[in-house]
Amino acid sequence: MNFCLTVFDLPIAAIWQGLPLDSLVSTQGIMVLLLVAYAGAMWMFLTSAPKVHTVMVSDLNIAQQFYEGMLGLSAADIPLHYYYNYEQTMGTSMDPMMGMGSMPHPLESGAGIPEGLWYQLKKNTQLHVISGASRGHQNRQRHVCFDRDCLELLLMQVQTHGVRHKIRRERPLNFLVKDYDGEVIEMAEVAD
Template sequence: MGLLLELTTSNLFSLPPFLGAFLPPIPIDSLFSTQGIMVMLLVAYGGAMWMFLSSAPKVYTVMVSDLQVAQQFYEGLLDLPAADVPLHYYYNYEQGMGAGGLDPMYMSVNPVATGVNTADGLWYQLKKNTQLHIISGANDGNGNRQRHVCFDRDCLEELLLRVQSRRLKYKIRRDRPLNFLVKDIEQRTIEMAEVAN
């Protein structure tokens, strides 16, 4: 009679004993079968994806009416350092977000082509693991204001803190949804508006 060699998952993968108690013993021949190898590859792939996505920076997107004015504002006045495009954005992550639910009031009819690369937008490091992605597409506000719109209140709160710490002139117009005005170097009024979902 042949001796059936079995390895438990706690021996094979060095899992804690309490976790190995919930998993049945796995025969070694089924572990290294095609199906067993595929399962191990899927588990490894899932773990790698989890590590990749959990280490990816949080990205806030702000839609602006003029990328050149926005670049002067975020780099000049707010002194935000430029950031590299996060790896997960190379795989069209933002394409799935769409602007289907965006109020047409915030959208520009004719986006103005500027000297800035409009396809990629602008990328800034807002905090240690948080980036700011500036894209074109918002319309001008009332009185020819530069409008910056965002779906995320946390993003606008971070930007407001940055404005306050730089001692820039600002006026909070509304708290819910957040809307405030800021003056830039050229004394243009920039309207920062939260778009309520």
Template sequence: MVHTGFTLSTDSVVVAALPLVDTLFSTQGIMVMLLAAYAVAMWMFLTSAPKVHTVMVSDLEIARQFYEGELQLPAADVPLHYYYNYEQTLGAATVDPLYLSADIGVPRRNDAPDGLWYQLKKNAQLHVISGASLGQKHRQRHVCFDRDCLEEVLLRAQSYGTKYKIRSEKPLNFLVKDLQGHVIEMVEANS
């Protein structure tokens, strides 16, 4: 056995670790640990939050019949950041009040009409809202800025045997016919 002449006792390890423990549990150390825990919690929340695709439709009831009846999309829960009006309250203190609506920062009521919510894929939701104009020949119109969303809707329509006709690839534009005979125009809006 080789003896180096250096022995480390348990007492010296404890004495050497005391300043580290003291720093860790100081006010500054606790604040740093809290901030790190908050950062990890926010990262976990944001990475697990579903991607939300929004489709603007000309008639919400016909859209409900199409997405629930024809495509059989399951209803989805409203994500927390939408439910609590999170996206509109960010930085509201620095915005001129002239640009704010009267209900800014007020959580939505459960009975407030905030559109239809469907589960499109495992971590993707479809938010259907009203506001689109009727298309040619009074076709129901569904407008979306996200091509991936429309491709998913088209795949779903194809898998359920819905009649469809692709009118253009770029931007994506196709027609589908629902069970009630409504012709729905699905349009990718150019951003």
């Protein structure tokens, strides 16, 4: 019979007994303990934060009617990390479909709260809808996104709610939907 003990098999007290007390209370020991505690807190914060997909639209009012009315998405609270300017600043100075454009300056209102619409897509996934996309072909509404997963989730919502749609292209994903007013909305993935 061969026994091999690992650190995980020993009780915590046995591990602490092997460490001299003066090394734990030293400046270096306290700094290491603080760094470990900080790393643990950051890990908990980042793993609990929802994944946020961002979609740029040409008209926020029409987008709100579409996402709330037709897709039935519920409003979501702004994730805490967005209050601390974690927002990816993609597209804040240009329209990805038309080059340099006239998008309003960053995604914050005067109160420091990120602007736009926030929706819950699934349990730990949110949709952040911001203005900034130019109007598309034949002056149609356009919703653009750099993340294919986001558009696939939106397409699934469209199909689940029976919204009329037409897939124009698989790669990069591009599909059209019609809203209640019969207006065509183009959902487009921006390919790298």
